[in-house]
Amino acid sequence: MVESNYSSPLVSVCIPMYNVSEYIEETLQKILKQSYQNIEVVIVDDHSTDDSYQKAQKFESKKVKVFKNKKKGGNAARNLAFEKSSGDYIKFMDSDDYCSETMIERQLERMLKDGTEETLIHSPLKMLEPDGRIYSLPRFIDQDFVPGIELLVAIWNQEGWNVPHCHLMHRHLIVKSGGWDETVLKNQDAEFFARVAAVADMALSVDDVFAIWRQTKKGVSTQISVKAFATVIDTFEIIIRLLLNYKDTPEMREICSKYVGVYVFTNYPLIKPLMPRINRMLTKNGIKLILPDRKALNVLRWLFGWKLSIRIIKALNL
Known part of the structure; x- marks a missing residue:
């Protein structure tokens, strides 16, 4: 035993x-x-x-x-x-x-x-x-x-x-x-x-x-319903609170802004119906949406190819 x-x-x-x-x-x-x-x-x-x-x-x-x-x-x-x-x-x-x-x-x-x-x-x-x-x-x-x-x-x-x-x-x-x-x-x-x-x-x-x-x-991870995406936004709000409770600094807010921005970029227009909800979440926590730098995306594309680059970005955000 x-x-x-x-x-x-x-x-x-x-x-x-x-x-x-x-x-x-x-x-x-x-x-x-x-x-x-x-x-x-x-x-x-x-x-x-x-x-x-x-x-x-x-x-x-x-x-x-x-x-x-x-x-x-x-x-x-x-x-x-x-x-x-x-x-x-x-x-x-x-x-x-x-x-x-x-x-x-x-x-x-x-x-x-x-x-x-x-x-x-x-x-x-x-x-x-x-x-x-x-x-x-x-x-x-x-x-x-x-x-x-x-x-x-x-x-x-x-x-x-x-x-x-x-x-x-x-x-x-x-x-x-x-x-x-x-x-x-x-x-x-x-x-x-x-x-x-x-x-x-x-x-x-x-x-x-x-x-x-x-x-x-x-x-x-393959669920693409609006309900599933809405759950992700709920988890983001939980995690953002954890991070800002730990360190409420401009640097931490920028980290949160960019993370949510990558998620929006890689899942749009599927999450378009949820954008008002996302904006409310961002406003409530005092952060802005920062979309990915196209130069960074081009570097990933050059290193790994476009399909793998998108997979890397999506995997980072589940």
């Missing part, structure tokens, strides 16, 4: 699952091959309509637990997975992703050596395309940040971004952050980890391991 002790604490990998029949077996096979073995995997199926649940059930063991979501939605599934978990340390992971084989071991080593129960550990990510290509995007956030909210500042300063399984944290930090907001439809992980970073004493980097983020063209 998996168990926890001071030198080898239990790590729970919490996975929400929805219609990933094509990937769930590989995801579970890889997580069970982690070099650090005192782990448990807690999967919560979010009412899949394919055979994902049946495939996951085949892996059930002392280390792997599979549940059905009591409610509906990815964040509800994440909260239930956390509720069912027993580990001192938690890693959230989407059901079609995976990470390098020593990631948990290396992150836990750094946590136990330099961190506290309020520390966030983070590592780089690599993109996995449907054709099998794996590559990294430009990022400058693979460093230590004190306090942890400085990681959020760097992300909103468009220096890079993380996905859920880039992180490892003590369960205390999740409780302190308030858990996953089940009303959020889009930008879910960015909103959650913004609140985590805001209450973290440090965000420590382990940059010799990495998360793999599979590009499936499915999932929450």
Whole structure:
């Protein structure tokens, strides 16, 4: 039976699952091959309509637990997975992703050596395309940040971004952050980890391991309804408040202005109906909309090609 002790604490990998029949077996096979073995995997199926649940059930063991979501939605599934978990340390992971084989071991080593129960550990990510290509995007956030909210500042300063399984944290930090907001439809992980970073004493980097983020063209990040976009605006307002409560300076306001500007630029005209709402949010927080510099876009285009440049910009803003 998996168990926890001071030198080898239990790590729970919490996975929400929805219609990933094509990937769930590989995801579970890889997580069970982690070099650090005192782990448990807690999967919560979010009412899949394919055979994902049946495939996951085949892996059930002392280390792997599979549940059905009591409610509906990815964040509800994440909260239930956390509720069912027993580990001192938690890693959230989407059901079609995976990470390098020593990631948990290396992150836990750094946590136990330099961190506290309020520390966030983070590592780089690599993109996995449907054709099998794996590559990294430009990022400058693979460093230590004190306090942890400085990681959020760097992300909103468009220096890079993380996905859920880039992180490892003590369960205390999740409780302190308030858990996953089940009303959020889009930008879910960015909103959650913004609140985590805001209450973290440090965000420590382990940059010799990495998360793999599979590009499936499915999932929450592909939702394009006005309702989903409206949720993003709600999360932006939450994050802007966190940043301005931390440092209400002209520089921080400019960071917020540019971040929202990139989002508007890359999603217009789909979000045109929401522009009055966006303007109200900006006015309420005393910031202006700053659209991207065309020169910067041209540099990205020259370096990566137009299609990849747009993907980089969109990924920075989910």
